[in-house]
Amino acid sequence: METQPVVETKGLSRYFKGVVALNEVSVSISPGEVVGLVGDNGAGKSTLVKILSGDLEPSAGQVLIDGAEVHFRHPRDAKNRQIETIYQDLALCENLDIMENVFLGHESYRNPLLRLLDRRRMYRETSQLLEQLAIRVPSTRELVMNLSGGQRQATALARVAKAGARLIILDEPTAALGVNETRNLLDLVMRFKEQGKTIIIISHEMRDVFEVTDRIIVLKRGELVADKRTAETDPDEIVRYIIRGRD
């Protein structure tokens, strides 16, 4: 018997004022899998990811988590099911420091009734977390506006690790990174995989996709055109699907 998929979509569609952004997409992702989601601009990758993150509601079709249908109305709903997303823009607050961003939405309290923040504890936990993830930053008190692209990414990743996600979605994580930073990120993805987390990664970089994924899903104009095991395909074939779609 096959294992129960962590997340599954059935005939998932989304329309924007008559434009079809996603057209009857059915995918199934097993626990511990690292899946690459590729396609040209406007292929529907972000739309699919936003629906899974609760940032957008589907026009038709179903999303199933652990085999049961869910209706996400707010990102909070997805987070409650341990789905965490790192958006392309990283969704950080520039005017807050690293710790405040890592704990955004997951604060620890000194007094739960008044919601008084336990800042000392959160700073300590952030330092420990960054150490575990082998992420180096100048200080957990540094404002995000003063961080480099890689450090920002690390902050966003630390937030996801903090939240204890089962399914991690990464939207174009390497787009804004340098060579070393990309390396660190891919290492981190592998570490998440070792911890048994399920990962969906959107990327344009074929090299990155082939390095970390088990399976690759190709979208074109909102439709699923290929769903291949990474070991059984090659970059040329995937690029062909991206450009030409299904033969």
Added chain:
Amino acid sequence: MTAQPSADASGLAVRLPAPLVTLLRRRDSNVFFLLFVLVAAIVFFTIQSPYFFDDRNAFNIGRAVSITGIAAAFATLLMISGGLDLSIGAIMNASGLAAAVIMVDPENSIILAFAIALGISAFIGFSNGIIVTKIGVNPIIATIGMQFVVRGMTLATRSGSALVRDRAFLEIGQGELAIGTLEIPVPVILMLATMLLCYLVLRFTQFGKYIYAIGDNASACRRAGINVAGMRIALYTLSGLGAGFAGIVLAGLTGAGIPYAAGSELSVISAVILGGVSLSGGVGVIQGTLLGVLLVGVLKNGMTLLNINANWQMVVEGSVLMIAVSLDQLKQRI
């Protein structure tokens, strides 16, 4: 501290000393700047007028700014979150009038007056919040519309109240509290207490943290699972409550419900902005608002003592605001 990276100062025509650059880069550098200007203004007026530096005069200034200050404290929270409330003056009038009309009848209790006046204010603020967040109307338009609606309804109900004779109610605006040898006006104490409350909220609570976070990146907050719409509605409601409380204090001060506060939202907002809050949200501290309110009060009082015509006072007030905001813009190039 370590040396400044060379890239930092290279864009500047004038090289600034490193400690000054560090000071200017602080989140609350406005506070230092305002403190400096405030002290300078006090020194200037003390030299120019023998009546200025005196505790009676200080309390005159305090009493004059307390109404604006109370409303400004809550407006600061709203504005840091990126919101704006132009119905503050109208709410002050509605609330003050409602409280005074109730208090004119000696049978009625002060608690009833507070409950009705603050209830009306909170409802108006809540309505602003719903219109802005749930319907998506721009805050400027929504709250200007609300300003007209509330002003019209207030004047249609009553053009004013008779004189209030209730001692307790008048004490709120006219009373003094003896602390040591000083007789501190009650409105000043109320303003400082309000500011302190808002300071503690901003500094130590999750609500305060989310105010800054939403002001910087509301969509990131939503994606982090925060109830952004709920936060915004709460902040508009608080802004209404703050304005309503200021209106009650004003009614206590004047001893009747007279719609004096029309247009005072602009004094409130300009004090908040002078204090370092950006209209686009995400920055500002309550200490800045306190100093902004005090600076305007000191300038008005000092100029009055120097017999400077009210028209010119307006010119100075406006210029100070523009200079402060311009300097803040220039600061961002450092």
